[in-house]
Amino acid sequence: MRKIAEQIVKKRVLILVLATVLLVPSLVGYIGTRINYDILSYLPEQLDSIQGQEILDQQFHAASMSMITVENMEKKQVDRIEEKIRGIDGVRDVMGLGDFLQTMPPEMVPQDLRGMLDNGVCQLLLVTFEEGNGSDRTLKAVDEIKAMMNSQMFLGGLAAVINDTKMLIEQELPLYVAVAVGLSLVVLFLGLRYSVAPLIFLLGILYAVLYNFGTNIFLGEVSYITSALAAILQLAVSMDFSIFLLERYDEELHKGLTSQEAMTEAVVNTFTAISASSLTTIAGFLAMCIMDLKLGTDMGVVMAKGVVLGVFSAVVILPALILVFDKPIHKHKHKVLIPKLRGVAKLTTTHYKAILIIAVVLLIPFGLAQKKTDVYYNLLDSLPQDLTSTAGTQKLRDEFDMPTTHFILVSDQLSRPQMDKVLEGIRTTEGINSVMTLDKFLGAGIPEAMLPESIRSVFSAGGWKMIMANSSYTSATPAQNAQISELENRVKAIDPTALITGEGALNRDLVLIADHDIQMVNIVSILAVFAIIAISFKSLSVPIVLVAAIEMAITINMGIPYFEGETIPFIASIVIGTIQLGATIDYAILMMTRYQEERRVGKVRRDAVEHAVYTCSSSILTSGLSFFSATVGVAMVSKIDLIRSLCGMLARGALISMTVILLVLPALLMVFGPIVEKTSFQFLNKKGEEH
Structure with missing residues (x-):
């Protein structure tokens, strides 16, 4: 990977030229990709x-x-x-x-x-x-x-x-992108010290988004739901990679390296750091491909492809952009307005028992409510009256x-x-x-x-x-x-x-298939993410702790509509859990990785947990709020209830996952840390032994 990183840094101008040239066929592919507005056409042919x-x-x-x-x-x-x-x-x-x-x-x-x-x-x-x-x-x-x-x-x-669905989507889609980009810029401006960096990030992600939509032409067509959500989710998920690259680049610069040397190290370390988290996100999205309703394959392939291209952009295109715009990036600085949460870090280690008790007390009613949430299947119910x-x-x-x-x-x-x-x-x-x-x-x-x-x-x-x-x-x-x-x-x-x-029979079959798909997609996504984390950490206990934390967040998110008296679209009950798991498990992996690093340098468990929360809090807040802002903006402006509900639940899920990782996961580490360390292969070195 180091040799590749050196070539990326050395040929940065050529990379940007080629990347820009590739936008032309991507635009042609995007224009040539048909949008399918008929969800019922995704039903299995044997029905x-x-x-x-x-x-x-x-x-x-x-x-x-x-x-x-x-x-x-x-x-x-x-x-x-x-x-x-x-x-x-x-x-x-x-x-x-x-x-x-x-x-x-x-x-x-x-x-x-x-x-x-x-x-x-x-x-x-x-x-x-x-x-x-x-x-x-x-x-x-x-x-x-x-x-x-x-x-x-x-x-x-x-x-x-x-026809009405098509009309509304065509009217609203540009607004979705504009609102998501605008609100994401606000969050990035608050969370980063460099005023120009958010624009560079969005430019880098734009390449990945256009490549993703352009390559959809090989699928023949994509659903309007995929078309409306893919760019927003790609923006939200890929932002983590961009933030990590810039932070690592700055860290290497502070060691006295030249900009080219620092970027080489940053690319190598970024790729290593995001490989596991990106794989979990990809696995979560691809889990939707097992749905009998072929809409799952449509969404899963496009979104997984978007993550792959997001990684490519973060380690190939974005490094070139940062080096080219290095002077204006580092020239314009401001105070970071999303702070590291020192008080929260102290709270999680001091009151971890109370936090876990509250978490369990919350989990029971929300778990029961999740199963009782009303769902609608009729397309007409999602449209304005x-x-x-x-x-x-x-x-x-x-x-x-x-x-x-x-x-x-x-x-x-x-x-x-x-x-x-x-x-x-x-x-x-x-x-x-x-x-x-x-x-x-x-x-x-x-x-x-x-x-x-x-x-x-x-x-x-x-x-x-x-x-x-x-x-x-x-x-x-x-x-x-x-x-x-x-x-x-x-x-x-x-x-x-x-x-x-007829419409009634088709919708009846949609109901039966959706009920089956909900169970299968959730099981497969959890197993896939579990396996990747287990391999990455060489542990059976680490994935249990991390997945349990995110699944708690998902359960709370899916139970809220019941208490609000809200009826959600059927597709939400299938894909929200999978998307939330794939998109926010990164926060848990980041926290666990930092905890492991702190234990390996000799810190006792309480100090390691506290320092992990403190150092990761700003990144998790910035990433989570970026995800929230991108999706909540669409939920605010969309007149189509299906899109509004999906984005609203994703936005809420980002906040809940963020809160659970900052509060509940540290509490879990305080209680189950010894088990994690003993059941994981080489989790600690000699310096990490308990004092």
């Missing part, structure tokens, strides 16, 4: 709901659908609107009651269909799209539909929800009592008696208020062939019959999830090959 979506798309050409409620409008005007919508690129068809009346005798149109599409005050238009709900073509078509709407029209459905999709969905609920429509696919080989049983089972399921299928059009003795092709193709294709069942329950609620399970039991009892899909 019945996903297979059903595929059949709806390939056979019925109805995988994506929106509903337009038209209020108090004459038929001729509605017909003109239909024609305009049909002419939009990406729209496959538009169907209202008038279309059925035009293609068949009025007496053959079922009463259920009439009531479903026209309640006397409002008419309902079903818009089907050529591609999926989240495709660029569909979202553009929704934009055009919204542009032609007036005050008498209300657009609902999943495509409209995704004044958007097109929320107003449209509310109108569907108010006027037609159909916030959700299930699409039930059964074999077209079922006999008429079997089909009657299927329909009866659906009709009598609690919460189903109307059912529409091809059989509704067929009276006694009327063969299917007599129906117009335009009607038959809507309900029968590719060996399947499609049944539309309107539910009075809202998607992703316990009532509707139970309803879908009941429908599956009844329909599959007659046709085992039957499939149920």
